[in-house]
């Protein structure tokens with residue numbers, strides 16, 4: 001059985017299908033782990049969700065910030081805005097309940113022990129060891145699947161950064177932000193959620209989370225998406241698989257048996 005990992009899809013169904021064809025994907029014998037942000041911005045968010053829902057037996061998705069935003073619009077009380085229009089067809093879909101129930105049961109972090117691999121959407125906070133990361137992910141996954149999901153999703157919109165002394169809602173928000181939005185840490189070790197450029201274009205006072213001197217998890221292969229300006233990027237055993245397909249870049253896949261060989265499909269969307 002092949003284990004395939006694919007970066008941010010963001011409603012780019014045509015590119016996703018073409019990429020799966022390039023890999024000779026077989027839903028009977030392959031498994032696909034998506035790195036989150038299945039929806040929003042791109043042209044076919046509803047169709048992407050329907051496609052993956054129909055292949056539930058062989059796909060999973062580590063939740064991204066756009067996936068959580070969709071949950072906040074449906075399960076939570078986050079108001080719909082014009083900039084959410086690319087996910088409006090999901091909100092209007094007759095199949096909405098099934099699609100949203102499927103999405104809310106997806107993990108924040110996934111591990112493939114045979115490959116010493118971890119998958120997340122944005123990152124793992126450098127101060128967390130693997131046991132902490134697992135328990136943080138579990139805590140949020142349980143909440144999203146509980147009757148408290150609405151208040152968690154409605155209340156998650158903050159720039160709360162992680163620190164050890166947090167409790168309650170600030171802790172929940174810091175965990176969600178670390179797994180789904182983090183890119184850089186500042187000199188005080190706080191997350192900077194506004195800078196989205198690649199590290200070479202950014203002030204030295206900001207450090208990518210995976211280059212932090214505090215990084216506790218050193219012995220795992222970590223795969224993440226979310227950072228489209230980073231693109232196809234590797235730092236030691238840490239790989240970004242988001243090359244901005246929705247912005248006219250590429251969608252990237254790897255087979256965990258040969259992770260150095262990136263399979264790419266160029267987007268048909270013009271920049």
Ligand SMILES: [Mn+2]
Nearest residue numbers: 037064065226
């Ligand atoms: Mn994202």
